[in-house]
Amino acid sequence: MISVGLVGYGHWGPNLLRNLAAHPAFRVVAAADHRADRRAATRQAAPGIALYDDGVALIDDHRGLDAVAIASPVSTHYELARRALERGLHVLVEKPLCTRSEEGRDLVAIAARQKRVLMVDHTLLFTGAGRAIRALQQGERLGRVTYYDSQRLNLGLFQPDVNVLWDLGPHDLALLADFRDETPVQVEVSGQCHVNPGIPDIVHASLHFASGWMAHFHWSWMSPEKVRRTVIGGSDRMLVWDELAADGALKLYDRGIDKAAKPGGRTILPGYRTGGWETPAMESGEALQRLVGHFAEVIEGHAVSIADGPRGVRVLQFLEQIQAALDRNEAARGGGAS
Numbered sequence: 442m443i444s445v446g447l448v449g450y451g452h453w454g455p456n457l458l459r460n461l462a463a464h465p466a467f468r469v470v471a472a473a474d475h476r477a478d479r480r481a482a483t484r485q486a487a488p489g490i491a492l493y494d495d496g497v498a499l500i501d502d503h504r505g506l507d508a509v510a511i512a513s514p515v516s517t518h519y520e521l522a523r524r525a526l527e528r529g530l531h532v533l534v535e536k537p538l539c540t541r542s543e544e545g546r547d548l549v550a551i552a553a554r555q556k557r558v559l560m561v562d563h564t565l566l567f568t569g570a571g572r573a574i575r576a577l578q579q580g581e582r583l584g585r586v587t588y589y590d591s592q593r594l595n596l597g598l599f600q601p602d603v604n605v606l607w608d609l610g611p612h613d614l615a616l617l618a619d620f621r622d623e624t625p626v627q628v629e630v631s632g633q634c635h636v637n638p639g640i641p642d643i644v645h646a647s648l649h650f651a652s653g654w655m656a657h658f659h660w661s662w663m664s665p666e667k668v669r670r671t672v673i674g675g676s677d678r679m680l681v682w683d684e685l686a687a688d689g690a691l692k693l694y695d696r697g698i699d700k701a702a703k704p705g706g707r708t709i710l711p712g713y714r715t716g717g718w719e720t721p722a723m724e725s726g727e728a729l730q731r732l733v734g735h736f737a738e739v740i741e742g743h744a745v746s747i748a749d750g751p752r753g754v755r756v757l758q759f760l761e762q763i764q765a766a767l768d769r770n771e772a773a774r775g776g777g778a779s
């Protein structure tokens with residue numbers, strides 16, 4: 442059994458605790474939260490485990506720990522993960538890995554030196570749909586991916602220490618990191634702040650890649666309705682994932698454009714291919730249960746991680762590129778993205 446401690450029992454921590462406690466490979470032995478009410482909630486959910494008022498105390502002082510799961514705010518990730526790895530613990534850290542790719546690379550190097558697992562909770566990779574999308578884009582049915590278009594909207598939840606890009610962006614960007622090993626050559630972005638000046642709560646971003654495809658994202662904490670909708674255009678088929686649809690299923694459309702040159706002219710006439718759609722097979726079950734199972738398999742040496750430190754760093758690099766474009770725009774507008 443892997444003895445694990447949890448740091449942070451706010452909004453997301455309870456999901457990690459429930460899934461770690463339910464998995465036969467783990468024994469949850471300790472938890473930490475700054476807030477007394479959250480420690481009381483932990484005591485109710487997991488009676489008998491040791492409780493600390495700070496993640497550093499749990500990592501430094503709790504004897505017999507093998508691993509730690511970190512679900513505290515993003516700005517705390519680097520320091521907590523670094524301490525845990527230095528102490529010889531395996532680390533599962535919430536997305537995003539930390540706030541700077543330079544620090545992310547440091548964590549990857551420490552994990553390698555200490556021969557410990559560093560994994561990031563990029564939950565989307567472990568959903569049934571996320572796994573099916575990865576398989577589809579690696580296979581031949583979609584054809585060459587030409588665009589990725591995602592809307593991830595809701596009213597909140599505002600994070601204390603990051604903007605909406607760093608909160609919602611990691612989901613899409615972790616998936617995108619698979620598509621092609623390319624860095625965007627052009628980033629177009631616009632953001633708006635309704636609550637905290639300098640902390641955009643709506644971001645539109647378009648990434649253009651040298652090989653000719655693009656990704657567009659709309660991330661928002663300011664929508665009256667929750668939307669989770671992804672469209673992926675391929676040269677052979679098109680894929681739609683409406684996460685909130687009753688069946689949450691993927692739809693793979695045999696639709697698209699067949700191009701034909703107009704006789705004698707240079708104009709290309711589109712021919713519309715309007716075939717039907719099918720629902721690719723998707724595994725059922727909770728993504729986080731698969732994720733903690735994968736964490737155990739990687740620790741035990743039975744699997745190579747699909748959500749490892751280097752992927753976490755790649756996500757940070759995308760985030761930094763988009764953030765830099767946001768900052769340039771804000772400076773051009775005189776410092777107020779509101």
Ligand SMILES: NC(=O)c1ccc[n+]([C@@H]2O[C@H](COP(=O)([O-])OP(=O)(O)OC[C@H]3O[C@@H](n4cnc5c(N)ncnc54)[C@H](O)[C@@H]3O)[C@@H](O)[C@H]2O)c1
Nearest residue numbers: 449450451452453473474475476495496512513535536564
């Ligand atoms: N994978 C997902 O789908 C998903 C969803 C939501 C949040 N998250 C991630 O989970 C993390 C936490 O987000 P949240 O919404 O739960 O935040 P939150 O603010 O609701 O909870 C964080 C908790 O950590 C505690 N805390 C802060 N610093 C601490 C420290 N040094 N030691 C011990 N406790 C500490 C706070 O008191 C708070 O209770 C973030 O990285 C976020 O991006 C992931």
